[in-house]
Amino acid sequence: MSDIVSPLARPFTAMPPIAGVTLRVARAGYKDWGRCDLTYAELTEGTVVAGVFTRNVCCSSEVEIGRANIAQSQARALVVNAGNSNAFTGYRGREAVEGIMAQVAAHLGCPPEQVFVSSTGVIGVPLPLDKAQAGLGSAFEAAPCDWEEAANTIGTTDTFAKGASATALVGGKTVALAAIIKGSGMIAPDLATMLGYVFTDCAIAPAFLQDLLSTANQTTFNCITVDSDTSTSDTVLAFATGKADNAPLTGFDCPGADAFAAALHDVCRQLAQLVVRDGEGAQKFITVSVSGAVSDDSARKIGLAVANSPLVKTAIAGEDANWGRVVMAVGKAGEPADRDKLSIGFGGVWAAREGQPLADYDEAPMAAHLKGQEISIEIDLGLGEGRATVWTCDLTHDYISINADYRS
C-alpha cells in the first residue's frame, strides 16, 4: 500500500463476519515491504464457488488452474499472494501454484482443486515456492483477522483498503455478503476484472451463483477502466458457505433470489467503483452515461472509448469542458453513431445538441462542476434505446510518476 492515499478514497466500511469464512494473513516476504502479503481464507466444507477471469491470453497459471477448477464448484480455501503476479513464468510458475494447493489441501484434508490461488504484482518472476510455503505455515498458525486487514494484505499499488457488503432477505433468512478487492492500475474492461472476492453465507446452487456473478460482472467490473490495460491475472471469485440456512437458491423462481441478485450486483458495483477511486494518480471520479445507442452493448463500448481516451481524461484533469474530445472518442469507438444526432453534456448541462455546439449555453455551472471531484459526462446518441454507465478516473501526472518507476 502506498503512503499517499487517493483523494477519492472511501473509508473502509463496517463489514459483518460471514459464517463459514475465516481470514488470516502472514508475511511471505515476496517484496521487501515489511507488511503482510499473503492472505489465507479458510472456507467451511460445502462452500460453493463461482468465478470470472481475465480474457488476456497471456494469463497466469493461477488463472488457468482456477478457471479449470471452477467446474467442480467446491472451495475450501483461497490464497492470495501480493507482490508477485507469477504471470509469464512457465512451468516454474505452475509448480509454485500447485505447491501451494498441495500444502493447503494437506492441511485441510481436501482435494487440491478446492484450493483457489491468486497472485498479483510484477510479471515474469516465478513465485518463490519456499517463501509461499513458509508464509502459509505462518498463516495456518495466525489468529484470524478482519476484512480490513485482509483487504490491505491483497493490495499492491492500492492506496486504500477496499471492501463492500450487503444483506438480502432470502426465504425468511437474512443472508450477508462481504467482499474485498484490490486494483489500481492495469485496469481495463471488456475482458475481465481485477482481484476481487465476494463471500456470502447464502445457500445457493453453484450454477446459479455463476450466472448471477457473470451477469453482475457485465455492468460492474466490465464497466470500469483506469488505463485501458488488461491484467494477466484478473479474477473475481464468489464463495457461498451456505451457513445462513436459507432454502438453497437454484434460480430466479426461488423466494429471495431477486433480492440476493440485487445485493450481489450492489456489492460488485461498489467494489468496481472503489477500484476506480483508487485509480493510479486519480484526482477525479468520472461517470460516463451513454443513452440513445443502438444497443446496451454498443453504449458500453462507446462509454469505454470515452473513458479510455487519454485526451478526454487529461481534459478532465485540467478541468476543461473540452467536449470536442468526447465527440472524437465517440467517433473512434467503431460503433454506430451519427454526428448530426449526437449530444454531449457535462454535469447535466448540454454543451452540444444534435451535432452542433449550443451557442448560448451557460458555461458557469459546467465550469463549477468540472472543479469538483465527481464528474459526469452525458452522451446521447439519438439513435435507439441502448444505455450504459461506465466509470473511470482522470489521467494525471501522478499516473506517469507511479508507472515510470514502479518496478525499479
Added chain:
Amino acid sequence: MSDIVSPLARPFTAMPPIAGVTLRVARAGYKDWGRCDLTYAELTEGTVVAGVFTRNVCCSSEVEIGRANIAQSQARALVVNAGNSNAFTGYRGREAVEGIMAQVAAHLGCPPEQVFVSSTGVIGVPLPLDKAQAGLGSAFEAAPCDWEEAANTIGTTDTFAKGASATALVGGKTVALAAIIKGSGMIAPDLATMLGYVFTDCAIAPAFLQDLLSTANQTTFNCITVDSDTSTSDTVLAFATGKADNAPLTGFDCPGADAFAAALHDVCRQLAQLVVRDGEGAQKFITVSVSGAVSDDSARKIGLAVANSPLVKTAIAGEDANWGRVVMAVGKAGEPADRDKLSIGFGGVWAAREGQPLADYDEAPMAAHLKGQEISIEIDLGLGEGRATVWTCDLTHDYISINADYRS
C-alpha cells in the same frame, strides 16, 4: 508551433520545388497566435489527386466533402486552416468549407470540387468564414513561400516543421516528391492518419496513385500511434502535377512504377515517423517489431496494442525494461497468441523466450539501450510468418501538461 522543440526533432530536410505547385501562406487569425495559419497551394491544370481520410464517424465537413470530391480525381488547389478543426459544427461548418471552395474556384476559374480544404485545431467551433476569406484574399496576393514555411503554417501543437522528399527514375525521367505533414497529438492508427500532403511532378493515372497511396498508408501512417486517439479530421492527400513529362504511370507494368511506389512509400514512412518524433511530450522514439504472428494484419494489431499501452509507454519513459507489461499488452490485443511460444526483447536482447524469463540474460546492454532516445521492442509470437513494425513514443509528464490545458 510550440516554443519547446521535441528532443526527437529532425532538422527540416532540403526539399526540391515541384513543378506545377506554388505555395503561399497568410494570417487568417483563427487564434491569437501572431503567425501564419492559412496555407494555400495552387496546382497546375491537369493535377490529379488521391487521398485517405479518417474513419472517425464524427468526421469534419472538410473530410466528408474531400472524400466525395476525390472521385473526380482533379485538383487545382489545397487550403489548410490551422487553429480550428471546424469539426462537429453542423451546417455552419459545412457552409464555411463551401465558402472557401467557392472563393478559390472563382479565383482560379475552376470547379469548386477541385479545391480541397483541411482544417485542424479545436473541435466544435465553426470556422469563421470572414476570417478565412480575408486570409485567402491575402494569400492570393502573397509571394510564394518554401516547403518549410508551409510545413510550419499547417502545424498546431507541433513543435517542429515536418517534411520529406524523394526522387524516382520513371521511364528515363527523374520525378520528384515533396511532402509535408502536421500532427502531434490525437494520433492513432487503424482508422486513418493526420494532415499530410504529398506533391509530385510525376505523370500518373489517379486510380493508380490512389492504389499506391492506400497501400503505403497501411504500413506507414496506419502503423503509428501517439495516444490511441483518432482525430476527426485526419487526411492525407497526394497531388501529381504531371510536369515531369514522364510517360504516365497507369500500373505496375509501366517502367519506373516500382521506383515511384518505393519513393512514395519512403516519403510516407518518413512523414509518419516525424509525427511520432513530435508526439506530445515524447522523449523517446519507440519501434515495435512484431514477427511470428499468424498474419501481417494480426502482427500490426499486436504491435499497436503494445504501442498504445500506457503501462508500456510509461515504463519506457522510466527507462525500465519491464517486459512483463509487453506480455500483458500482447495478451490483451485480441489476436492469436500463445503465452508459451512468446518471446520479448529490448534493443535486440531477448528478456524472455518461449513463455519464460531468461534467467541468465545480461541486463547491462538492455539497460544501456533504454537510456537512449531510440528504443526498440522485439516481439516474436512463434506462430507464423506475420510481421509488422509500429512506431510510437513514450508517455511522459509533458503529455499530461500539454493536454490538461490545451483549450484554455
